Structures are given as C-alpha cells and as structure tokens.
Amino acid sequence: MEDLYREIIIDRFKNPQYRGHLDPNDIHFEDDNPLCGDHIEITLRVDGDGKVTEGRFDGKGCAISQSSADLLIESVIGKSIEEIKQMNKQNILDMLGIELGPVRLKCALLSLKVLKAGVYGLGESSDALVE
Amino acid sequence: MSFDVFRLRRDFPTLNREVRPGVQLVYLDSTATTQKPIQVLEAMEDFYRRSNANIHRGVHTLAEEATGMYERAREKVARFINAPSSEQVIFTRNATESINLVAYTWARANLKKGDLIILTEMEHHSNLVPWQMLSTEKGVILEFVPVTDDGLLDFDAYRTLLMRNPRLVSFTGMSNVLGTITPAAEMIHMAHDAGAVTLVDGAQSVPHLPVDVQALDADFLAFSAHKMLGPTGIGALYGKKSLLESMPPFLGGGDMIKTVHLHNFLPNDIPHKFEAGTPAIAEAIGFGAAVDYLQSIGMDAVAAHERDMITYALERLVEIPGVKVFGPAADKKGGVASFTLEGVHPHDVAQIVDNIGVAVRAGHHCAQPLHEKFGIPATTRASFYLYSLKDEVDKLVDGIYQVKKIFG
Numbered sequence: 001m002e003d004l005y006r007e008i009i010i011d012r013f014k015n016p017q018y019r020g021h022l023d024p025n026d027i028h029f030e031d032d033n034p035l036c037g038d039h040i041e042i043t044l045r046v047d048g049d050g051k052v053t054e055g056r057f058d059g060k061g062c063a064i065s066q067s068s069a070d071l072l073i074e075s076v077i078g079k080s081i082e083e084i085k086q087m088n089k090q091n092i093l094d095m096l097g098i099e100l101g102p103v104r105l106k107c108a109l110l111s112l113k114v115l116k117a118g119v120y121g122l123g124e125s126s127d128a129l130v131e
Numbered sequence: 132m133s134f135d136v137f138r139l140r141r142d143f144p145t146l147n148r149e150v151r152p153g154v155q156l157v158y159l160d161s162t163a164t165t166q167k168p169i170q171v172l173e174a175m176e177d178f179y180r181r182s183n184a185n186i187h188r189g190v191h192t193l194a195e196e197a198t199g200m201y202e203r204a205r206e207k208v209a210r211f212i213n214a215p216s217s218e219q220v221i222f223t224r225n226a227t228e229s230i231n232l233v234a235y236t237w238a239r240a241n242l243k244k245g246d247l248i249i250l251t252e253m254e255h256h257s258n259l260v261p262w263q264m265l266s267t268e269k270g271v272i273l274e275f276v277p278v279t280d281d282g283l284l285d286f287d288a289y290r291t292l293l294m295r296n297p298r299l300v301s302f303t304g305m306s307n308v309l310g311t312i313t314p315a316a317e318m319i320h321m322a323h324d325a326g327a328v329t330l331v332d333g334a335q336s337v338p339h340l341p342v343d344v345q346a347l348d349a350d351f352l353a354f355s356a357h358k359m360l361g362p363t364g365i366g367a368l369y370g371k372k373s374l375l376e377s378m379p380p381f382l383g384g385g386d387m388i389k390t391v392h393l394h395n396f397l398p399n400d401i402p403h404k405f406e407a408g409t410p411a412i413a414e415a416i417g418f419g420a421a422v423d424y425l426q427s428i429g430m431d432a433v434a435a436h437e438r439d440m441i442t443y444a445l446e447r448l449v450e451i452p453g454v455k456v457f458g459p460a461a462d463k464k465g466g467v468a469s470f471t472l473e474g475v476h477p478h479d480v481a482q483i484v485d486n487i488g489v490a491v492r493a494g495h496h497c498a499q500p501l502h503e504k505f506g507i508p509a510t511t512r513a514s515f516y517l518y519s520l521k522d523e524v525d526k527l528v529d530g531i532y533q534v535k536k537i538f539g
Contacts, residue, residue, distance in 0.1 A: 005483060005537055014538075036478055036494055037508020062476035063538075107478060 005063065006097055012067035018074060020056040029118030030059075031125045033110050038065040040114045042073070050081045062107050064100070069111035071095040076115065084119050087112060089130050134432040140518050142168040142424075154488040157523045162307050162335065162467050162514035163492055164357045167421075171360055174420035175413045185409055187386060201412050204419030205402070211422045212333075212352060213343040214369050221368045221375070221405040222415055226334035227257040229353030229368035230301070232405060233330055234261035236378040237351075238299065244270035247297040249327070251276040251284055251313075252504055253306040256497040258332045262301065276302070278504060282309040282458035289318070293325040300327045304336025308498045308512065309458030310441065310467030312340065316347050323348065328374070334358055339437055339465045339516070341430040344369050356414065361421035365414035368405070375401045382407040425517075433517045437466035440515040444468045444524045451531055457505060466515030469496070472531060475538050477511040483537060484530030491527065 022043040030041035038061030045054040055077055057069040075095060076084055092108050093100065100108055109130045117125035140146050145166045150156050158166060178200060184193035186201045202217070209217040223229045242248075248262050252275045266273050274292050277285040284302075293300075300322035305312050315336070319329045330351040336342055337352070338359035344352055351374070355366040370378075380387050380398045384407035389397040398404045425433065442461040445468060448454050453473035458464055472480055477493035484491060492512045495502045502508060513527055 005479075010537060036476070038476075062478035064478070064482075104478070104482065 008071075009063055009067040009096060009098075012070045013063040016057075016066065016070040018056055018070050019058060021058050022054060022056050027118045029114050029125070031110070031114045031117065033061070033065070033106055036062065036107065038062060038107060038110055040065065040069050040111045042069070042111065042114050042118055044076075044118070046081065052076050052079055052081070052084070057111060061110070064096070064104055065107040065110050068092055068096055068108045072111045072115060081119050084115065087116070092130075134428065134436060136436065136518060136520060139168075139428065140520075142170065143518055144169060144172075146518055150485075150488045150490075154486075157487075157489040157526045159513040159515065159519070159523060159527060160490045160492050161516035161519070162358070162496075162512065164363070165338065165360050165516055166518065167362065167417075168360055168424050170424050171362065171417045171420045175362065175417040178413045178416045183413075186412055187403075197412060200416050200419075201410070204415040207419040207422045208367055209369075211426065212337065212354075212369055213345050215345060216372070218400070218402050219369055219372055219375060221370070221402040222410055222418075223353075223366045223368055223405075224364055224411070225355040225357070225366035226332060226353040227355075227366075229351075229366055230258055230330065230332060231261045232368055232381045233351050233353075233370075234265050236381050236405075237328070237374060238262075238265055238271075239269070240379050242269060242271050242298055246271045247292075247295055248273050249276065249289075249292050249297045249300045249302075249322075250274070251302045252278040253282075253284070253309060253311060253498065253501050254301075254303055255307055255332065255334065256499070257334070258301055258303060258330075259500070271298075278309075278311075278501065281460075282306070282311050283463065284311075284313060284318075289321070293321055293327070297322070297325060297327040299330065300325075301330040301332065303332040303334075304342070305339065305465050305467075306458070306498075306501075307335050307467065308469050308496050308501055308510065310464030310469075311459055312336065312463060312465055315349070319348050319350075335465065335467075338425075340434050350374055356418040356421060359421055360424055362411075362414045362417040365411045365418050367418075372401070375405075378405075380407070381405050384408045386410075428517060434465075436517055437515050437519075438462075440519050440521070440524070441466045441468065443521050444513065444515070444527075447524055447528045448531075451528065451535075453535065454531065457510060466519065467512065468514070469510040469512040471507060471510055472534060475534055477509045479538070480511045480531065480534050483534045484527060487526060487530050487533070489523075489527050489530050 025043040026046040027044040032039040040059040055073040112130045113125040116129040143166045182196040184197040186198040206217040209220045276289045322329045328350045333352045333354040337354040352369040357363040387407040456470045481493035
C-alpha cells in the first residue's frame, strides 16, 4: 500500500497546492465520475501566447482523483494549450508513479479528461480524450 | 448436520487462495457475488465432460440426459423456494432479467397510462430502471415507500400509498446496501388487500434467508444463482401459475413455441413459453447443485450464522471513531454492513484494506437513489455469507485502522 498510496498522493490529498477557483478565467470545465461521485472542476488563465499562467482545481473524491488533479495543475502551468492537447494517460501515471487497475484508473484520469474537454472547448468529457 | 464453518470453507477453492504471496484472501463481498463450492464446479464440469447436448426435442442418449439434468435443476430450485410446481420456475439470466420479464410481459399487457406502481427507496437499480422505462413508454406512475433514517420502510406511508389502488407493488426482500430485511409477507398481504399484484426482488433474500413463496403468497419472486453459490448467467423467476399462463411470451425464438408457421406461432406452455433459445444448461445444472449445497447446510443455519456475523461486525465497526454504519440494528438485517469513514473516500478504504487481502466493495452498489437519500455519494460495503469468519471481521477492522493511520 506504501506503493499504491505513495506519500506524494496522501500528501497532495491532505495539502493540495492548487485547490481553488480562478475568477476571471480563460478556461473553465467540470465533470464527475458518476460511479463514485468524484467531482473535478478546473479553471485556467492563459496568456496571449497560449501558455497557461495560472491554474486551479476544485472538487471532491478519493485520494487518487484529488491528488492527480493537484499534480496535473502543477504540471500544466507554463505549458502551452497545444502541449496539453498532447497529454495522455501515461503522463498521469508517471506523475503518480503507481500502477492502477481499470477501476482506479478512471479516478486518476478524471482531471485530465476535464482539462482536455476544457482546452478543446467540448461540451462533455470522454474517455477517448485520455487514451 | 451441525454447522461447521471451518469444514465447509474447505469446499471453496477461492477462499483458500492468497491474493499475493503471503496475503490470504478475506472475501467480504458476497452481496456482489458469492464464491462457488467445488460441488457446483464439478456438476458443471461433469455436464460438459459427459452429457453435453442441447436439451428438449433431441432423442439421442445425451440429449435425454441433458434434458433430464436441466429439468431436475428446475425441480430443485422450485423445491428450494417451496413453489407448488416446477413449471412455475422460469430460468432467466439473473434477477434483473426476471424483473424485466415481468415488466415486458405482464406489465405491458396489463398496465395503462395513469396506473400506479409502488416501489421503495431502497431498491437496487434492477428494480427501478425497468419500471422507469415502462413509465416513460406507457405513462404509468411510480411512487416510492420512503426509507426511515434507521433504514426501515415507512409503513404509514406505505398504507397511504396503498389507498391509491396500485396495480403492482414491487420491492426488495433484503436491501443490498442497508441489509434491511423487509417484512415481505406482511407487505404482500397488504398489497393484495389493496388489489395489487406483488413482485419480490429476492436477489439478496433468497440466498440468505429461508424463503417460501407459498407462505409469502408472492405473485412473482426474482433471484440470481450467482449470489447463492451458483454460477453467473442464470437466475429464476417464480410466478403464480394463473399469472404466468395469462402472460404473453417474452423473447421469441426456438423452444418457446408449440408450432410455427410463416406468419404466426402458437406459444409453448409454461415455463418454456418464457425460455426462448438454447438456455444456459450447464449453469442451470450448477444452480441445482448450489441449491443442493445450501439445503444440505439448511437455510435456518445459514441465516443464523449470518446473524452472528453481522452482530459481531456491527459491534466491532461502531467502536472505530469516524465510522458510521448505515441501516437497521443487527436483528433487522442480513449480513451486510455499509459504512463511511469520516474524511476518507470509500475507494481509498477499499483500496487500502485490499493490501491486507480484504475484499470489500466501494461505490453506490447499484442503489444510487438510496445513497442520495442519505446524502453520500458512496459507501464501503462488507458483506457476509455462510463461509464468513469473525476473524475476517477482525482483519477488516485492522485494515480500517491502517486507513486511519495513513489518512490521519
């Protein structure tokens, strides 16, 4: 379990660095995982060059979904929208540094789905965004 | 035969496995599906190894054997619930399909716009969605018996609803989340007085309690084999003979007909009228073996063991600061303990206790409206069966303390 619940996950769950809501913002999207009630909202500010200058997430759910959202926001600050569009499942798994089964993978990928639906300006998120 | 949990556990290969080296499985997820005894596995294997053939209509030796085995399984299942005759037991895929069968045949033939169906707030999605679909299609009205804070049905509200001339009352025999054992006989009696037909979702009650359809006077009873030591892919619908005979067929195809012409067909007699196509033969035989196994133990002994288990589990769980268990006291429920741990998502609880081999379920357990009622997205659920041990409850409790330490 030390493996699965690596210190960074529990630490980010208890002490998130990027929890909050940006108002005004340039990109705003939220969605949930109906299976477990996890919810993630993401707000970003983007400069004239299309680079993310600030980001926040809010929501509730398990340690995996919330800590991966916090790590994701940290990783996208300074990235361009085009770079975010290239991100996938592996980026999240690398950040968490753990292996996940199919059920928990959905928790881990919720924030990336929300982020990508937001940057693409889609009405809804989907699993296809993070494959 | 006296009840010996340690002896019967030897019949269950999975219970004796490790989930990873040095970590013994502690299976506390029997409400989702039960483990299978070797007797069930052998009955199915024996069919495939020796007697495999399609049933009915064949006259060769294997076809006769297979037909006999399939129909004997039906007789065993019928006896298990004390059905007056085996033709009143229809094999389906599972309890869900059994309920859908009633919704698609009896209800579509008999209900019209404005007719009332009474359900309860503690139903599994399988006893909600088929009626919601019917409501959308035909305009029938759905009303729900409320669940009280202590996880029981509100009988005053039920009486009031019954005054509105319901056509159907469909309810669970035992909640898969709260564990609440509903007073089914009394509810059926009241429904009949109000002129309604009754359906009991027995997916949890039939595996865990003695169930006698004649004593209950149930019109329909739905249940699944895999929740009572049998294989997946097979379940049953019991119905009163007059109802089953008057109902239109469900799926069309082979076996459900007497004669077929290019433009029309004549449906077969019950139960075959409702069993189109080649059924799950090996699974039916496994279902029969599961019922034999439960009967050799005795359902009173099964229920008593589970009562011991849930009494002990509730005692241990409520000791833990931050744990809240949902549902009624041990004397009103079966072996199901759904709980929350303050500040920790049920997924995290389930994941961490899995590391010491404890298999519990986390989520809304296909009862999302019930969780909404209690204002929670999900719970962690530990559930017990005839093979569960108090020592396994202790392991779960140890696991929860580890969760608290990690999240503390």
